[in-house]
Amino acid sequence: VKLAIYKEAIDDISKAIEIYSISGSDSARISESFFFRAGAYAKISNWQNALSDVSIAIKYDSKNSDFYNVRGAIFIQLGMLTEALVDLNKSIELNPKNFNNFILRSHVNEKLGNVDQSIDDKITSDLVKSENEGKFSRELHIKKMLMVLPQQLINTMLDFTVQTVFLMEAIGHYINQNISFCTKICIILLLLKQRGLMIMSSLG
Numbered sequence: 001v002k003l004a005i006y007k008e009a010i011d012d013i014s015k016a017i018e019i020y021s022i023s024g025s026d027s028a029r030i031s032e033s034f035f036f037r038a039g040a041y042a043k044i045s046n047w048q049n050a051l052s053d054v055s056i057a058i059k060y061d062s063k064n065s066d067f068y069n070v071r072g073a074i075f076i077q078l079g080m081l082t083e084a085l086v087d088l089n090k091s092i093e094l095n096p097k098n099f100n101n102f103i104l105r106s107h108v109n110e111k112l113g114n115v116d117q118s119i120d121d122k123i124t125s126d127l128v129k130s131e132n133e134g135k136f137s138r139e140l141h142i143k144k145m146l147m148v149l150p151q152q153l154i155n156t157m158l159d160f161t162v163q164t165v166f167l168m169e170a171i172g173h174y175i176n177q178n179i180s181f182c183t184k185i186c187i188i189l190l191l192l193k194q195r196g197l198m199i200m201s202s203l204g
Contacts, residue, residue, distance in 0.1 A: 038052075
């Protein structure tokens with residue numbers, strides 16, 4: 001039943017595209033029509049036609065972040081991960097408030113073996129989603145600190161208190177089986193040690 005509904009939608013949108021093209025409608029209306037038809041094709045797993053339509057939509061409107069987001073998702077379905085990464089980067093550039101972009105890019109980076117980038121994107125997706133919902137928590141604040149900390153390590157000396165906070169957070173997340181976040185904190189502590197900043201190194 002659903003298959004028939006989407007095929008009917010494709011037929012209706014195709015007729016609309018033909019009318020818009022003949023009547024010389026504005027590019028926004030045409031681009032949206034191709035975008036909607038791409039979505040219908042995606043629903044029936046016709047990825048090649050979906051890719052073709054969303055690419056046409058982008059030609060009409062190259063500033064719409066949703067178009068790049070959807071094409072990135074289609075590229076993932078087709079196994080074209082490098083192309084997906086390019087589109088998701090563009091979508092984030094146009095609209096950094098769409099947390100779904102970071103979820104998709106995290107998946108792509110994981111597949112490509114970019115572990116650090118994948119973890120960063122997972123954290124960022126949580127941040128963006130929480131900020132969009134107007135939420136703020138202690139964990140969110142610590143995540144923000146973690147995202148900027150590696151850049152600060154070059155010029156900043158962390159004191160014992162801050163190091164202890166990070167260590168306690170790592171232990172807490174390990175106990176709660178939040179392994180990825182625990183790993184992120186441990187990586188930062190190791191970076192500190194490599195730079196000779198760990199004043200705890202003399203302790204047993």
